[in-house]
Amino acid sequence: MQVIKILEKLVGFPTVVGTSNADIVAWIRDYLQIHGIAVAVLPGPEGDRSNLFATIGPKEVPGYILSGHMDVVPAAESGWTSDPFRLRAETGTLFGRGATDMKGFLAAVLASLPRLTASPLRRPIHLAFSYDEEAGCRGVPHMIARLPELCASPLGAIIGEPSGMRAIRAHKGKAAARLTVRGRSGHSSRPDEGLNAIHAIANVLSRAVAAADRLTQGPFEHVFEPPYSSLQVGIVKGGQAVNIIPDSCEAEFEARAISGVDPTALLAPVREAAETLSGRGFKVEWQQLSAYPALSLPPDAPLAALLEELTGLEPLPAVSYGTEAGLFQRAGIDAIICGPGEIGRAHKPDEFILADELVACQAMVEALGERCRA
Structure with a gap:
């Protein structure tokens, strides 16, 4: 099948997040x-x-965006039974880094081009392929x-993340940040002559844990789990040896927010606690690593009805x-998630997608084309 040949080519580009994607962009x-x-x-x-x-x-007529990312997570973890950047096929199962997340969607979209271009569309279909998602x-x-x-303001965007080809109307927002605290090194026998960065950051970690505990009390949005x-504090690292006063310590924090809550605001108490360390002689650096808002598409949105029509399945809430x-x-474009594969297969060894899932996604894209042609 052409869709498998395209996926084989895409998986062959090792587009690990944070690295050049020039080769895959040129090929597409x-x-x-x-x-x-x-x-x-x-x-x-x-x-x-x-x-x-x-x-x-x-392009001057409102249409629909098919959105996917070209980057993948690293594939250095143990457990791979074949080269992660060479597609391996076994009885309808296709293994490779990005097969599900989310080069399978890109392959299905590209395989749909002969049908999409067979005759003029009345409404356009846009392909928006991104990096470093x-x-x-x-x-x-x-x-x-x-x-x-x-292009003209789109009617909606379909984000092809793996969802079992069932549309999804909502997800939480996220923000992540890195805190670096620098103190002064010295011999551990003279703590009075140094500035222990690990001791200093411990107060910030306590503030983060307290803030996390408070969030469990609400507000609530029951479509999500939790x-x-x-x-949460995801990473803490610092120090060289037990008899050296650690002159630096680093911690990374992540917040996930229900609809209507700014995820970066959830990190504000942590940042405030960190900034108080400056008055105690420490150098403090706060770096925002990423941030994106929650998605919340109403159940009666036209885009939700369109995806139900295209897939034959009622969209999931979240x-x-x-x-x-x-x-x-956030840019004023209705958006919904719908793509082949399952999220539980992503970011792990022997990531895979089924050939039948690619076929189903291609059929959905081609059905959208017919809708835009009518």
């Missing part, structure tokens, strides 16, 4: 141009990574900012993982 651009589709390659500020935007049909949706904001010059916003969908919604 050339593939689209072969089918007579106008393509805009949109370099990001990093210099070695780009978003890609393409339009099938009249796995680092907290860092690439797509640059593309969203340029949409007004690329039904409240959350905060999922726990995050996507780029909230960023499209």
Whole structure:
């Protein structure tokens, strides 16, 4: 099947998050141009990574966006039974890094091009392929900012994250930050002559734990599991040896927010506690690593009805993982999640997708094309 051949090519590009994606962008651009589709390659500020935007049909008419990311998480973990960047097929099961998250969706979209371009569309279908989604949706904001010059205001965006081809209307927002505290080193026998960065950051960690405990008391949004916003300390590292006063310590924090709550605001108590350390002689650096808003599409939204029509399945209310969908919604574009594969297969060894799932996704995209042609 052509969709499998395309997926094999895409998986072969080791587009690990935070690295150059020039090769995959060039291949997709050339593939689209072969089918007579106008393509805009949109370099990001990093210099070695780009978003890609393409339009099938009249760009001056409101249409629909098919959105997916080209990057994947690293594949250095043990447990792979074959080369993660070489697609392996076993009786309809296709193994490889990104097969489910989310190059399977990209392959299904690209395999649909012959049908989508067979005759003119009355409403356009746009392809919005981003970079560094796995680092907290860092690439797509640059593309969203340029949409007004690329197309008429879209009717909706379908984000093809793995959902078992059942549309999903909501997810939590997320923010992550790194705190670095620098003190003064010295011999552990003279703690009075040093500034212990680990001791200093312990107060900040306690503040984070207390804030996390308070969030369990609400507010609540019961479509989610858990039904409240959350905060956690994910990484703490510092020190060299037990007899050396640690002159630096680093911690990373993550917050996930229900609808209507700013995830960056959830980290504010932690940042405030960190900033008090400056008055005690420590150097404090707070770096926001990523942030994206929650998605909340009403059940009666036209986009939800469209996806139910295209898939034959009633949309699910919500999922726990995050996507780029909230960023499209914040820009005034209705967004929904729907893609092949299951999220439980992602980010682990021997990630896989089923050939039948690719076929189902391709059928959905082609059905959207017929809807836009009518």
